[in-house]
Amino acid sequence: MFRIAIEMLLYDKTKYIGLLIGVAFTAFLVTFAMGYFAGFMTRGFALVSENPSAKVWVMDPSVSSAEATINMSDSALDIVRGVKGVNYAAPMYLGNMTARYANGDFQTFQAIGVDDATLSGAPKPANLLRIPESAIVDSGGTEGKLQTPIYKKDMWSYDGSHLNAPTRKLRYGDTMLINSKRVVVAGVSHTIPRFPPRPLLYTTASNFKRLVPGEKRYITFIMVRPTKNITPNKLAKRIAKQTGLKAITSDEFKKETVLWYMINSEDVGDMVNMVILAMLVGFGVTGVMLYMFTYENIKQYAVLKAMGASTKQLSDMIFTQVFISAIIGSGIGVGIAAILAHMVSSATFPFRMMWFAPLIGFLGVIIVSMTAAFISLRPIKKMEPGIVFKL
Amino acid sequence: MSKIISTCRDIVKNFNSGEAEVKALQGITLDVYENELLMLVGPSGCGKTTFVSVLSGLLSFDSGVCKLMGEDISTMSDERLTAFRGKNIGFVFQAFNLLPSLSAIENVALPLTVEKRKRVETLTLSKEMLEAVGLDGKENVKPSGLSGGEQQRVAIARALVHNPKFIICDEPTSSLDHKSGQIVMELLTEIIKEKGASMIVVTHDNRIYKYADRIVHMEDGRIVKVAS
Ligand SMILES: Nc1ncnc2c1ncn2[C@@H]1O[C@H](COP(=O)(O)OP(=O)(O)OP(=O)(O)O)[C@@H](O)[C@H]1O
Ligand SMILES: [Mg+2]
Numbered sequence: 001m002f003r004i005a006i007e008m009l010l011y012d013k014t015k016y017i018g019l020l021i022g023v024a025f026t027a028f029l030v031t032f033a034m035g036y037f038a039g040f041m042t043r044g045f046a047l048v049s050e051n052p053s054a055k056v057w058v059m060d061p062s063v064s065s066a067e068a069t070i071n072m073s074d075s076a077l078d079i080v081r082g083v084k085g086v087n088y089a090a091p092m093y094l095g096n097m098t099a100r101y102a103n104g105d106f107q108t109f110q111a112i113g114v115d116d117a118t119l120s121g122a123p124k125p126a127n128l129l130r131i132p133e134s135a136i137v138d139s140g141g142t143e144g145k146l147q148t149p150i151y152k153k154d155m156w157s158y159d160g161s162h163l164n165a166p167t168r169k170l171r172y173g174d175t176m177l178i179n180s181k182r183v184v185v186a187g188v189s190h191t192i193p194r195f196p197p198r199p200l201l202y203t204t205a206s207n208f209k210r211l212v213p214g215e216k217r218y219i220t221f222i223m224v225r226p227t228k229n230i231t232p233n234k235l236a237k238r239i240a241k242q243t244g245l246k247a248i249t250s251d252e253f254k255k256e257t258v259l260w261y262m263i264n265s266e267d268v269g270d271m272v273n274m275v276i277l278a279m280l281v282g283f284g285v286t287g288v289m290l291y292m293f294t295y296e297n298i299k300q301y302a303v304l305k306a307m308g309a310s311t312k313q314l315s316d317m318i319f320t321q322v323f324i325s326a327i328i329g330s331g332i333g334v335g336i337a338a339i340l341a342h343m344v345s346s347a348t349f350p351f352r353m354m355w356f357a358p359l360i361g362f363l364g365v366i367i368v369s370m371t372a373a374f375i376s377l378r379p380i381k382k383m384e385p386g387i388v389f390k391l
Numbered sequence: 392m393s394k395i396i397s398t399c400r401d402i403v404k405n406f407n408s409g410e411a412e413v414k415a416l417q418g419i420t421l422d423v424y425e426n427e428l429l430m431l432v433g434p435s436g437c438g439k440t441t442f443v444s445v446l447s448g449l450l451s452f453d454s455g456v457c458k459l460m461g462e463d464i465s466t467m468s469d470e471r472l473t474a475f476r477g478k479n480i481g482f483v484f485q486a487f488n489l490l491p492s493l494s495a496i497e498n499v500a501l502p503l504t505v506e507k508r509k510r511v512e513t514l515t516l517s518k519e520m521l522e523a524v525g526l527d528g529k530e531n532v533k534p535s536g537l538s539g540g541e542q543q544r545v546a547i548a549r550a551l552v553h554n555p556k557f558i559i560c561d562e563p564t565s566s567l568d569h570k571s572g573q574i575v576m577e578l579l580t581e582i583i584k585e586k587g588a589s590m591i592v593v594t595h596d597n598r599i600y601k602y603a604d605r606i607v608h609m610e611d612g613r614i615v616k617v618a619s
Contacts, residue, residue, distance in 0.1 A: 001504060001505070004490070004492075004493065004497070004501075004504065007492045007493055007497070008490065008492045008493075010492070011491060011492030012492075299488070300490050303488045303490065304490075304501065304505065305473060306447075306449055306476070306482055307476075307477050307482070307501055307502045307505055307549075308473055308474055308476055308477010308478060308502065308505045308506065309473070309477070309505045310470060310473055310474065311469075311470070311473075313505065384449065384450055384451065385449045385450075385473075386444040386449040386450035388449065388482070388484060388488055389440045389443075389444060389449075389484060389485075389561050
C-alpha cells in the first residue's frame with residue numbers, strides 16, 4: 001500500500017510539484033520570517049553583545065531592557081566595586097545627544113560614554129578617544145546620516161546654513177557641535193547595527209559630562225567581570241542582594257531585552273503580527289492544498305475500499321503521501337531560506353538564523369500537514385464506497 | 392436446485408436529495424444461485440446500480456434483509472463488511488475505475504495487495520491473470536496507454552485475481568465497441584464457469600443477453616419480470 005501511495009502521489013507531476021512548492025513556500029516563509037525577527041532582536045541587544053567581557057550587568061531595579069533606561073547615582077560604581085567577587089567594574093553612560101554638523105544640519109546620536117581609564121565599551125579604534133574632545137561615530141544600521149560638506153566654504157560659514165551643499169561621509173578630524181561644544185571625530189567604527197537603527201557616538205565618560213553637564217546621575221549600566229572563582233550567575237545574585245540594584249548576567253539581559261521589545265515596542269508587535277499572519281496564511285494554504293489533493297483522489301480511495309481496503313490502510317496511504325510531501329517540501333523551503341539568508345544578510349538587512357528557526361519552520365509544516373491529512377480522512381471515512389459506480 | 396449465494400428480501404432504499412425523495416428500491420426480493428450468470432436489465436434510473444451496490448455491501452439500505460453467503464450484511468461492522476467484500480466479491484465497472492498511476496499488473500494486484508499477500512505470490516498470480524485475459528506483455532503499461540477494451544480486461548483480471556465467489560459487473564460493455572464488448576463477455580463467462588463463481592451483470596446491451604442464465608427486469612425500483 002505504501003508503494004501505491006507513492007505512485008499515486010508522483011503520478012501527476014504538475015500537481016505534485018505544485019504541492020511541493022506550496023509546502024516549500026510555507027516552510028521558507030516561516031523560517032525566513034523568524035530569521036528576520038531574530039535578526040532584529042539581535043540588534044536590539046547589540047549593546048550587550050558588543051561587550052562580551054561584561055558577564056554581569058548592573059542597573060537601576062526598574063530597568064528591564066538595553067533600550068529604555070534610567071540612570072543610577074555615581075556612588076553605585078564604588079558600591080559595586082566593593083562587592084566580593086567583582087574583578088572589575090566599568091561604568092557606561094547612555095543618552096541622546098543632538099549634534100550640529102558643519103553645514104548647519106543636525107543629527108541625533110545615541111551617545112555611549114565609557115570609562116576614561118580603560119575605555120572598555122568603546123569600539124576600535126578606542127585609543128583615539130584619548131584625543132581631547134573626541135568621539136567615535138558609528139552608523140548603527142542607518143544610511144547616509146553621518147555626513148559633512150565636501151568643501152571648506154560650506155563649513156561653519158558666517159552666512160548661515162549650507163543645507164544643500166554636497167556632502168561626504170564623516171571621517172577622522174571632522175568636527176561637529178553638541179550643546180555648542182566642539183566634538184572631533186576620532187574615527188568611524190562598524191559595530192553591530194542597532195534596532196531601531198540610530199547613529200552612535202562613543203566618547204569618554206568625562207567628555208560625555210562635558211557635553212551634557214550638570215546631571216545628577218550619569219551611570220546607566222555598570223559592566224562587571226567576575227573573579228575566577230565565581231560564576232556570573234552567582235555574582236549577579238550577590239551584587240543584587242548587597243546593593244539593592246538590579247544585577248543580571250548578559251544572557252539574562254539579552255532575553256529580558258527581547259521580551260521588553262515584544263511587550264513594549266509597537267514596531268516589534270506589528271512585526272510579530274506580520275510574522276504570525278504570514279505563518280497562518282502559509283499554513284492555511286498548505287493545509288488546503290494537501291486536503292484538496294486527497295479529496296481529488298477520493299474516487300480512487302473508494303475503489304480501494306470497494307476492493308476491501310480498510311480505513312486504516314487508506315489513512316496510512318494518505319499520511320504517507322502527506323508526510324513525504326511535507327518532508328521534501330519543507331526541506332527545500334528551509335534550505336532556500338538558509339541560502340537566501342546567507343546572501344541577503346547585511347548591515348541594513350538584519351537576519352539571524354537561530355537554531356530554532358528552521359526547526360520551527362520544519363515542524364510547523366509537518367504539524368500542519370498532518371492536521372490536513374487528519375482532516376482529509378473525514379470524507380474518506382464517511383464516503384459510501386457506492387460512489388464507485390458513478391462516473 | 393443449486394445453492395443460494397445471495398438472498399435479498401424486501402429491500403427498500405430511498406435517497407433524500409434536497410426536497411425530493413427518490414424511491415430507488417421499493418421492495419426487491421431476489422436470490423442469486425451459485426455458478427449462475429444473472430443479468431439485471433431495465434430502463435435508466437430504475438435502480439439497477441443501486442440494487443447491486445446494496446447487494447454487495449457498498450451502500451446502506453433502509454429496510455429489508457440482505458444476506459451474502461449466509462451472512463446478514465446489515466449487521467456487520469463497516470470494517471468487517473469491507474474485509475468480507477474484499478475477499479468475496481470482485482467488481483467490474485462501466486468506467487473501468489483503474490488507478491491511473493499504477494501499471495496494469497499493479498492494478499490487477501490490488502485485491503491481493505489489500506489482503507497483504509506476499510509480493511512474489513501477488514505478482515505471479517497477477518501475471519497469470521493478465522495472461523488469462525490476453526494481455527501478456529502489457530504488464531507495465533499504465534491505463535492511459537491501453538485501449539478501452541484492454542482497460543476493461545485489466546479490470547476483469549483485477550476482479551478475478553483473488554478468486555472471489557461473486558462478481559458484480561455494472562455495464563461492463565457499454566463503454567466499449569461491439570467487438571471489445573463481445574471479447575469481454577466471452578472472457579467473463581469462460582472464467583466464471585472455470586472458477587465456479589456467480590455473477591451479476593447490469594446491462595442495457597441486449598446483444599449480450601445470450602450469455603445470461605437468467606434475466607431480471609427492473610422498473611421503478613421493482614422487479615417486474617424474471618426470464619430464463
Ligand atoms: N446518491 C444518490 N442520491 C440521490 N439519488 C440517487 C443517488 N443514486 C441514485 N439515485 C437515484 O436513484 C434512482 C436509481 O438510480 P440508479 O443509479 O440505481 O439507476 P440505474 O438503473 O443504475 O440507471 P442507469 O441505467 O442510468 O445506470 C435514480 O432516480 C437516481 O437518480
Ligand atoms: Mg446504473
